[in-house]
Amino acid sequence: MAGITIDRVTKTFGKAPALRDVSLEIREGEFMVLLGPSGCGKTTLLRTVAGLERVDSGRVRIGDRDVTDLAPRDRNIAMVFQSYAVFPHMTVEQNIGFGLRMKRRPKDEVRRRVADGAELLGLVPYLSRYPAQLSGGQRQRVAVARAVVMDAPVLLMDEPLSNLDALLRLQARADLKRLHNEVKRTTIYVTHDQVEAMSMGDRIAVMRDGIIVQVDAPMEIYDRPATQFVGSFIGSPPMNFLQGTIRDGTFSGDGFAFPVPQRPEGADGRPLLMGVRAEHLTLGGGDIPARVLVSEPLGSHALITAMVGTTPLKVQAPIQTVVRPDEQIHLGVQPSLVRWLDQATGEALP
Amino acid sequence: MDRPSPSPRYLLDRSLVYGLAVLLALWVVVPFYLIGVAAFSPRDAVFEYPKALVPTDLTAETMAFFVNSRGVIPSVINSLAVAAITITFALLLGAPAGYALARFRFPGRDGFQLAVLATKMFPISILSIPLAVTFLRLGLYDNLIGVALVHTAMALPFVILVTSGVFVAVSHELEEAAQTLGCTRLGAFRRVALPLALPGLAAAAIFTFVISWNEVFAATILTLRNRTLPAQVLSTLADSPLYYKFAGGFFMVVPAIIFIFFMRKYLLNLWGGK
Secondary structure (H helix, E strand, O other), rough: OOOEEEEEEEEEOOOEEEEEEEEEOOOOOEEEEEOOOOOOOHHHHHHHHHOOOOOOEEEEEOOOOOOOOOOHHOOOOOEEOOOOOOOOOHHHHHHHHHHHHHHHOOOOHHHHHHHHHHOOOOOHOOOOOOOHHHHHHHHHHHHHHHHHHOOOOOOEEEOOOOOOOOHHHHHHHHHHHHEEEEEEEEEEEEEOOOOHHHHHHEEEEEOOOOOEEEEEOOOHHHHHEEHHHHHHHOOOOOOOEEEEEEEEEEEEEOOOOEOOOOOOOOOOOEEEEEEEEEEHHEEEEEEEEEEEEEEEOOOEEEEEEEEEEEEEEEEEEEOOOOOOOOOOEEEEOHHHHOOOOOOOOOOOOO | OOOOOOHHHHHHHHHHHHHHHHHHHHHHHHHHHHHHHHHHOHHHHHOOOOOOOOOOOOHHHHHHHHOOOOOOHHHHHHHHHHHHHHHHHHHHHHHHHHHHHHOOOOOOOHHHHHHHHHHHHHHHHHHHHHHHHHHHHOOOOOHHHHHHHHHHHHHHHHHHHHHHHHHHOOOOHHHHHHOOOOHHHHHHHHHHHHHHHHHHHHHHHHHHHHHHHHHHHHHHHOOOOOOHHHHHHHHHHHHHHEEEEEEEHHHHHHHHHHHHHHHHHHHHHHHOOO
């Protein structure tokens, strides 16, 4: 078992910086999700831990071992690739046992652990098949089994579910989470899917442009995003942001003004963003005047779009809610659920 | 379910296309066929007129005459030896170059790729005299290694481009996966990339064989006594009877036909299949 320390790692491809001075501490047995839009550097960061990418500067430690200059095979890691990278010229059994054979484990141990891995991932009926005879979901499981049987303390996964169809992905997501609970390896999991990140991670590191913007538990990130980017990247619908300034206890902007009972220190007079989640806004009984634009019943709840001044806000309301377009309403929000951010930098006020 | 019958316009188009295809095929197939018929007919049949399009009495006698002619067997052995050396050299030099083109983005990569093709622009007839002089100086003249070196130079562009296509088709992630599973870079290549590339490499090898087997000009200029088969046939051509020429022609064309039959898939890939 081992934690992972990424210490001020920098990586540049040609002239484009992929990682800028990235530091991240991953605890032993933790499931860490690297989340961000494509091109944010999350896969590059994973590959520097795997040893498939050399860092320009900075150190990578696994446990108390500095692995920065070691080849992938010497790092004691196992990795699941986005394309699965299942060897097409080997059977499922040979694929799962490949790493163990490379480590020159005794034959009966290889056989036993391949059987265990196949059992764990539900691959027993397919052991003698070739990858071409498997479905996408089965191939994905072969790739996971091949990594898991290595018994490496660190498991790296690069968007392992992105090539599965939606239904299969739900199933595989639950399977992977169950697997992690059983084997408890230190895991780094790369994804651009915020639902995957929320549902699987012990913690999430949100990345953008080669920088880690925020590292925290999923609900912390969801409720208390560090920047406007995090708030709008995570959550569906994204967090609402309202531009304005606070003066004399009143928040006012383009076409609206309402009192705010609680406000952060030093907020008065400077351009602000008020961030609030759709499900934290309540219909009626509040101080925020709004006009209904459209109401979409979504089965479990209704999603209402309402204009506050010139800004559309998403409001999650009970499914029984009946509102008509152009109806004037009032929205309410608990002051503690509001996130105040600086308009210029997009960063949250302390 | 009855399908609506195709329009006359469509039928006309199709028959035009197929008619032209048949015409082109006949253009190539008929001479082959006549050579084959002549090679397996009695020697006198070559001089008969009008010729029977279907051979009346098949015999191996003419082929036996050709194969047993003076110098033919040794030159076949020479040809095979030259081809074997050429394949070895061309793959040892060409496959790593192809791998590098497929895997690495290095400065001058595009220029290198162009330069590889540019070597095909020099006609061997212009190069052969300076080559002969150089080989005389180096003691490589009339030597099978010398011929094989020239054939290697001729085959290399093909080998490099074919193998780079082959290695591009083998996903880099497979090699990376092998590395994370305990292989060195070289081990990952040997255990994963190489087995998957093997059919393509075999195609490149056979292609090289045919280039070497059929090459006549350099072989003729650069050898005197150690002739390869085409050089041997060429040098005796003027003084040979007609049926000898047919038998020799057939003997030389067969390996190429067999090659094309087995390697169609790879050749189509190479010539614009993707």
